[in-house]
Amino acid sequence: MKKLINNPADVLEDALHGFEVAHSNLVKVYRDPNYIICRESPVKGKVGLVSGGGAGHEPLHGGFVGRGMLDAACPGAIFTAPTGDQIYEATKAVEGGAGVLHIVKNYTGDILNFEMGAELCRDEGIEVETVVVNDDVAVKDSLYTAGRRGTGLTVMVEKIAGAAAREGKSLQEVARVARKVNEYGRSMGMALTSSTVPHVGTPNFELADDEIELGIGIHGEPGRKRLPLTNATGISKLLLDPILEDLPFKSGDSVLAFVNGMGGTPIIELYLMFGELMKYLDTKNITVERSLVGNYVTSLDMAGCSFTLLKLDKELKGYWDAPVKTSSLNW
Amino acid sequence: MKKLINNPADVLEDALHGFEVAHSNLVKVYRDPNYIICRESPVKGKVGLVSGGGAGHEPLHGGFVGRGMLDAACPGAIFTAPTGDQIYEATKAVEGGAGVLHIVKNYTGDILNFEMGAELCRDEGIEVETVVVNDDVAVKDSLYTAGRRGTGLTVMVEKIAGAAAREGKSLQEVARVARKVNEYGRSMGMALTSSTVPHVGTPNFELADDEIELGIGIHGEPGRKRLPLTNATGISKLLLDPILEDLPFKSGDSVLAFVNGMGGTPIIELYLMFGELMKYLDTKNITVERSLVGNYVTSLDMAGCSFTLLKLDKELKGYWDAPVKTSSLNW
Numbered sequence: 089m090k091k092l093i094n095n096p097a098d099v100l101e102d103a104l105h106g107f108e109v110a111h112s113n114l115v116k117v118y119r120d121p122n123y124i125i126c127r128e129s130p131v132k133g134k135v136g137l138v139s140g141g142g143a144g145h146e147p148l149h150g151g152f153v154g155r156g157m158l159d160a161a162c163p164g165a166i167f168t169a170p171t172g173d174q175i176y177e178a179t180k181a182v183e184g185g186a187g188v189l190h191i192v193k194n195y196t197g198d199i200l201n202f203e204m205g206a207e208l209c210r211d212e213g214i215e216v217e218t219v220v221v222n223d224d225v226a227v228k229d230s231l232y233t234a235g236r237r238g239t240g241l242t243v244m245v246e247k248i249a250g251a252a253a254r255e256g257k258s259l260q261e262v263a264r265v266a267r268k269v270n271e272y273g274r275s276m277g278m279a280l281t282s283s284t285v286p287h288v289g290t291p292n293f294e295l296a297d298d299e300i301e302l303g304i305g306i307h308g309e310p311g312r313k314r315l316p317l318t319n320a321t322g323i324s325k326l327l328l329d330p331i332l333e334d335l336p337f338k339s340g341d342s343v344l345a346f347v348n349g350m351g352g353t354p355i356i357e358l359y360l361m362f363g364e365l366m367k368y369l370d371t372k373n374i375t376v377e378r379s380l381v382g383n384y385v386t387s388l389d390m391a392g393c394s395f396t397l398l399k400l401d402k403e404l405k406g407y408w409d410a411p412v413k414t415s416s417l418n419w
Numbered sequence: 420m421k422k423l424i425n426n427p428a429d430v431l432e433d434a435l436h437g438f439e440v441a442h443s444n445l446v447k448v449y450r451d452p453n454y455i456i457c458r459e460s461p462v463k464g465k466v467g468l469v470s471g472g473g474a475g476h477e478p479l480h481g482g483f484v485g486r487g488m489l490d491a492a493c494p495g496a497i498f499t500a501p502t503g504d505q506i507y508e509a510t511k512a513v514e515g516g517a518g519v520l521h522i523v524k525n526y527t528g529d530i531l532n533f534e535m536g537a538e539l540c541r542d543e544g545i546e547v548e549t550v551v552v553n554d555d556v557a558v559k560d561s562l563y564t565a566g567r568r569g570t571g572l573t574v575m576v577e578k579i580a581g582a583a584a585r586e587g588k589s590l591q592e593v594a595r596v597a598r599k600v601n602e603y604g605r606s607m608g609m610a611l612t613s614s615t616v617p618h619v620g621t622p623n624f625e626l627a628d629d630e631i632e633l634g635i636g637i638h639g640e641p642g643r644k645r646l647p648l649t650n651a652t653g654i655s656k657l658l659l660d661p662i663l664e665d666l667p668f669k670s671g672d673s674v675l676a677f678v679n680g681m682g683g684t685p686i687i688e689l690y691l692m693f694g695e696l697m698k699y700l701d702t703k704n705i706t707v708e709r710s711l712v713g714n715y716v717t718s719l720d721m722a723g724c725s726f727t728l729l730k731l732d733k734e735l736k737g738y739w740d741a742p743v744k745t746s747s748l749n750w
Contacts, residue, residue, distance in 0.1 A: 090611040090612065090628065090648060090722065091611070092684065092688040092691060092692050092724060093691060094650045094652055099687065102651070102691045103690040103691040103694065105694040105697075106692065106693035106694030107690045107693075107694075109693065109694060109710075110690065110693050111710075143687065144687060146685065280421040281421065297421065300421075319425045320423050320424050323423060351685040351686070352683045352684075352720065352722070353720070354475075354477065354682040354683065355482075355682070355714060355717060356430065356434045356474065356719065357434070358423075358437075359435075359437035359441065359477070360424060360430060360433045362437035362438075362440065362441050363437030363438075363440060364433075364437070366437070366440045376440070379440075379442075381437070383685075383686060386685055388685050389684070391421065391720070392423075393423060419749055
């Protein structure tokens, strides 16, 4: 295992320290339990937004804490759900009197612990709504999930709900918008290589030099199938066909297209894949009105990518375009 | 070789297409010769900024084309200098009547071809100044360079000179500020793994599972020495000591600190390294006033990182903080 780390057991703590000092103008990081909050939060009268999940997917979620997106993020241990206690403390810290929305990727541990955190908050009179993200069309049920997994679309849910909250919408309205994003969006990923969890020290799975894993999960959990390595055009079609069929996306639709790197894939390849995505959507008469390309929902050092499409309407486009100031999305 | 590509010979063209369609609101991409210009350029009365270099270092330089940074970028073939023709056409395209600054990383081919491009422009009456970036303290002279190589600091030169140009400064003044950044900044990098050039198909060099290359160049050219793999604290000190000694940076200095990923290193490790950098600079009584963490000057899929320190004064801080709108830096 070749990594830029000290003690494998301390990777999250050490990285959180680096994140804290790199972005001290924007966020505060609390310990024991760990959570990251926006320096401006709580904002009186604004719905608070809290998300979280296992570490190893950076910049998700801490990189999206800031003005116009998340108020707080709860990083669990690597590939491990945050505890109810983290969620409880983060929720209390950002509650500004208008309730708090929990944005939860659909993994069994995350669902359970966010429920526990929400219950603790409700016991103290804090209103909490929960939105579950389950955009991954690759598999139903997996090593980490009952039902579909939550992956790349989480970025869009957090950005768009964050903009609605910033505009002063009510908790019910922010939750409605977040659920609409989940309803309108679909994702699928693939891996060229496995990731290696630091405290394990060996790859999560083995892929031959001429194999890819189609439908990979962001924890390296198995996908749909293993296939011989093919070219970018072929991989793009293998990812897009299931996404397009699932919603379904139709001729004439306008979408936001997101090509996400898994952590070990260079940016030149992500742009190349974005070009392939555009060419294929052109043949389907689907218009890409907004785009995002980069490493946003990673799986440690895995090489590979995921595609996310979100069907846009005027409301979602407006919230996507609204100003945002976080360490990883900024406009 | 496992990469998200089609024909290895077409990687740059395919990725340029993806870049063009992903950021069509911000840039225009021209072909034959290839160059990327800001949609707003030329701006009448503003100094134009042109940079460029071999592809494979994305987002450098195309990701920094936009308002308040570069007017144009010329991507050469992978790890190959852009041609004089590319530089000539890009310079003409962004000249707004106040002259053009060429920002050139110190590699032999880049220097020669930028000189050629500048001469062609001067023949047509365009005033051109050139600033050479040579921040890498690792080695003097290498496979690609006479003198010190230009690496991570290029991002700071482009941002800060871009802000000066945006404020309406003269060509001489913008060049002075760019040279000051080069004078005040130093960098050094290291690799955990080699990169693989697509049309070669095999790693540029071999590193054992327990080895690192200290002082690596961004084309995988040899560094200072090979060392046994050590931990993040050790690597941080190995990078910082030569940087600190070279300027030298002194107790009481304020700096911008930049931890750059080489393309294959996950973000969690970059933040961890940033934390290590902060701890070490604390012991030297050097204050980090600004920071940047991420994959900005990459070497394809190489795993590793580089550190850059830039001594800050009021002028440089002001230009760094000035608004910027590019696909990779945005505030």
